[in-house]
Structure formats: C-alpha cells, structure tokens
Amino acid sequence: MRIAIVNLKGGTGKTVTAVHLAAALADQGRTLLVDADPQGSALSWSEEAERLPFAIVGLPVRDLQRRLNDLLPGLMHAVVDTPPGDRAIVRSAIAATGIILVPIPPSIIDLDRLGPTLDLIAEVDATSRTQSFVLLTRVRAATRSARLTREILADMGVSLLEAQIPLRESLATSFGTIPSGDNPYRVVLDELMTKELAA
Numbered sequence: 001m002r003i004a005i006v007n008l009k010g011g012t013g014k015t016v017t018a019v020h021l022a023a024a025l026a027d028q029g030r031t032l033l034v035d036a037d038p039q040g041s042a043l044s045w046s047e048e049a050e051r052l053p054f055a056i057v058g059l060p061v062r063d064l065q066r067r068l069n070d071l072l073p074g075l076m077h078a079v080v081d082t083p084p085g086d087r088a089i090v091r092s093a094i095a096a097t098g099i100i101l102v103p104i105p106p107s108i109i110d111l112d113r114l115g116p117t118l119d120l121i122a123e124v125d126a127t128s129r130t131q132s133f134v135l136l137t138r139v140r141a142a143t144r145s146a147r148l149t150r151e152i153l154a155d156m157g158v159s160l161l162e163a164q165i166p167l168r169e170s171l172a173t174s175f176g177t178i179p180s181g182d183n184p185y186r187v188v189l190d191e192l193m194t195k196e197l198a199a
C-alpha cells in the first residue's frame with residue numbers, strides 16, 4: 001500500500017498522521033516513510049525517537065514516482081509526508097502513491113482552504129488513477145463541529161472516511177516519540193484497506 005498524506009494548508013496534522021499510520025502499517029510488513037517536506041519534520045521526529053518501527057528517508061523532490069519505484073522492491077508499504085504549499089512536490093507524491101489521505105481539523109478555516117488541495121488531486125487524477133479520502137483530525141469529543149464538517153464535506157461531494165482522529169494530548173505531544181502500531185490510526189488503516197480491496 002502506498003499512501004500520500006496531503007494538504008496544501010499548513011498545520012492540519014499531516015506529519016502526525018504520516019508517522020502514526022506508518023507505525024500501524026509496520027505491524028503488517030516492511031514500511032518506508034518518505035519525508036517529502038523540505039522542513040524535514042518527520043526526519044527530525046525520527047532523530048529524536050531513534051528507533052522507529054519503519055525506515056525513513058528524506059526526499060523533498062519533484063520526481064517521487066520514479067524514486068519510489070526504485071526504492072520499493074522489498075518493501076510492502078510506503079507513506080509519504082508532504083509539505084504545505086509546494087505544489088510540485090505534492091503533485092509528484094500524489095502521482096507516486098495512488099492513495100491520498102487529506103487530514104483536516106473540523107474548522108471553517110480549514111474547510112475554506114481545502115479547495116486548492118482537492119483541485120490538485122483532481123488534476124493528477126486526470127492522468128494517473130488515485131483514490132482520495134478526507135480524514136477528520138483533532139476532533140473534540142462532545143462537540144458539533146465534526147458532524148457539521150461532515151455535512152459540509154458531503155455537500156462538496158468529498159469522500160470522507162468514517163474513522164476520525166480525536167484531539168488527544170498524547171498525539172499533540174507525540175513528536176519525537178515511538179508510536180505503537182496500536183495507535184488511533186489503526187482504524188484509519190483498517191478502513192483504507194477495506195476501501196482498497198473494494199476498488
């Protein structure tokens with residue numbers, strides 16, 4: 001399985017999602033996390049954590065498709081963490097993977113900024129087939145924001161995962177730690193696998 005974590009807006013939870021999803025995938029087979037963000041947040045995370053359960057490389061490049069094909073023999077899974085704002089890198093990550101996960105907190109400002117990301121995915125989809133899903137992150141318990149966001153996204157015709165990630169102190173402070181495979185992203189992975197099998 002190859003998954004790109006994409007949102008052109010900054011601070012939506014891409015890196016936290018990439019690292020925890022890679023840890024969940026690593027329970028199932030050899031997994032590579034590609035840090036395609038020139039800021040190198042996932043790489044810094046791995047320096048702090050030292051022994052993550054997956055391999056990690058920094059590749060902030062615009063030809064990820066070719067490079068990932070070179071790297072993938074021997075690996076079962078790859079997750080690509082992408083930067084905000086750099087359309088060329090994000091485009092190549094989308095083309096290189098095929099499964100696109102767009103993390104977004106349930107807030108109006110994040111919804112308002114989603115358009116360019118969806119447009120870019122649609123652009124790539126016109127030439128190479130992709131499956132893309134929006135994932136709600138930082139969802140506050142017992143509030144209406146997630147339900148309202150789901151309604152708005154449904155009206156926009158967006159594919160939204162049923163799984164969602166709660167706002168959690170343990171995730172907010174997880175930078176530099178070693179996530180277990182059994183983290184809140186496990187249910188995200190289960191749902192993605194069901195969708196991939198169904199495609």
Ligand SMILES: Nc1ncnc2c1ncn2[C@@H]1O[C@H](COP(=O)(O)OP(=O)(O)OP(=O)(O)O)[C@@H](O)[C@H]1O
Pocket residue numbers: 009010011012013014015016017037041082083084137138139165166167168169171172173174175
């Ligand atoms: N489920 C969560 N609960 C609480 N805090 C979270 C959660 N997910 C992410 N965060 C926090 O939200 C902030 C943004 O997360 P993250 O760095 O993953 O976003 P990003 O999209 O990778 O940002 P950038 O666009 O700058 O690369 C971080 O401070 C992170 O710790």
Ligand SMILES: [Mg+2]
Pocket residue numbers: 014015016037041081082
């Ligand atoms: Mg990031």
